[in-house]
Structure formats: C-alpha cells, structure tokens
Amino acid sequence: MQPPPGYSIPDDMHFAFVVTSAGFVPIAHDPVLFVHTSSRGQTLLLYVDDMIITCDDPEYIDFVKARLRDQFLMTDLGPLHYFLGLEVSSTSDGFYISQEKYIQDLLTRAALGDERTVETPMELNARLRATDGDPLPDLTLYHHLVGSRVYLVVTRSDISYPVYILS
Template identity: 55%
Template structure:
C-alpha cells in the first residue's frame, strides 16, 4: 500500500481504519511489485524491469554477452511467408508475451514487439531470430526504465506518427504515439 502526503496523523488514521476493515499488512516502502522494480527518491520514482528481463534471457537460453544497438535491423520487413515455420512455436509465444509485459517500462521496444506479435499463430525462423535480436538489445540496455519526476508541471504533450498502408502483406497502416506529462513518459 502506498500512502503519500505530509499529514502524518491523517495517514495513521487511514491505515488504522483500513486495518480494522481489511486483513492486511503494511509492507513498508514499495520496492518490487509484479516484476516492476521501484526506486523512490526525493526527486521522483524510477521504474524498471531488470530482473524480469534477466528471467527472459534465461527462458530464451541467452547466456552470451552479445548485445545489439537497435531492437530491429533498419528497414526490415516481415511477412507470414518468411523462411520456414517453427516446429514448436511455444517458446516464441512465451518470449513475445514476456516482451509485451516488458513494454510497461520499455516503450523503446513497443513497435518491434507489436510487429512480431502479429506472427503468433505461425511464427517462422526469421521471426524468432528477430525476437532474439530484441533480447540482445535489451541485454545491452538492461537498466533502461521510466523516471517520473516528483515536482513536474501538469503540461501534457502528445506526439504521433503514421505510415499509411505500409504493410506489404495486407496494406494496413501503422500508427504510433507517445504522451508526456512534463518530462515523464506516461503512455
């Protein structure tokens, strides 16, 4: 439970009321929750998923120290007919699902994970190689995360981009966006 504010008596009263109503414990300051690592300072809160990402490396069997500078090769295009179909797509699906959850604190991988998520029904060896590339990129940027400033203004900025009918398979468009509250990425 996170209770914030500077009214110590009010916080104590609220906790006492909650203890009487619910069976609960005060576990102290939040540091780890559902794979999210939380570091709180006077200036703000830093969220990362370092341990969760390390667990993905283990699941994928990545033990080498190789890293990549980008999550995907520039200008790469994937189709449902690339290379050969994977014999057992279970690991591919698990890794892509894990990467989807990792995008909570790693918006830099959202686009490639979305692209590779389109091939869950019949993934191919090329798609699996791309998932491994994303994991090697994450290995080189393991401590990336999101920082939320404690004393920021409520200035909201939004950016978007689109590629119209860029998918060569079905001519679908790709749209992306990001929202900032002052200097903090929130979506």
C-alpha cells in the same frame, strides 16, 4: 464498514465497497486507482493484486492501513521498492522506475544470456513473413515472451517497434 443487512457483496467488489465507504473515489478512466481528498491533502490508493498507498501525510497512511486491516488480511511491506514487475527507487530528485529485474527474469525464462542481446533489436522497416526461419517447437513460449515484451514497453519505449512487429 459492512453492507446493509440482507445485502451481500461479490468478493471482487468487496475491496471497492470498503474503500469507497471510507471516502475514496475511483478514477473514471482507471477503476483500480482511488483518490481521497481531505484537509490533509490527496491520498492515492492503487490496488492490482497488491496495493500502493501514498500521500504527503504518513500519519494518514497509517490511519488508512489500520482501517483496511479491519476488513482485510494485510501485510505491510514498507516503502515501495517493487510492484507488478516495476522496480521503484526514490531519491531527492524524485522517483525512478526500472524493469531490470523483470528483463533478467525474462531472459532466464527464454534461456537467453547476455551474449545474445543486442543494443538495436531490429532494423527499421524490417519485413517478416510467417515462412521466414524455422518453426518454433513451442508457440506458447513465443506468445508468452512476446506478451512479456509488450509489458516492457512501459519503461522501454525504444522497443515498441520490434514488439509491434513480433506480435
């Protein structure tokens, strides 16, 4: 679907315009998640740089992808395995989410091997001061590593406390 004559849509709004024109509605609390309800059931579409489309009707997913291909250059990567640092696996029991690859990539970027990891990353009630230890030569790397750990809390709630203290 195209905008009315004489009306142009900013690039960042084009995707939302196309999917809402197709009957999808953005979720009020998360504008990157769209829902379409029909006699075929509910279809969820998540768009953050890449896209996930899911519903119980594979034919409808094919229909949605065909409509989106009319407007956008798309590559179908098949069933979901990896998205935004989350590994997704499907079994008969349901879906499982892991960030193991994300963690390994983070350890590599930080030049840390498995010999420097510990099961309990920090004792409770630890008090850290800015004057403790030696200054780091690269604060940007520290900020990057702490920020990356904030994202790990998605699947590793057990590291919430040390991430809070370090940030």
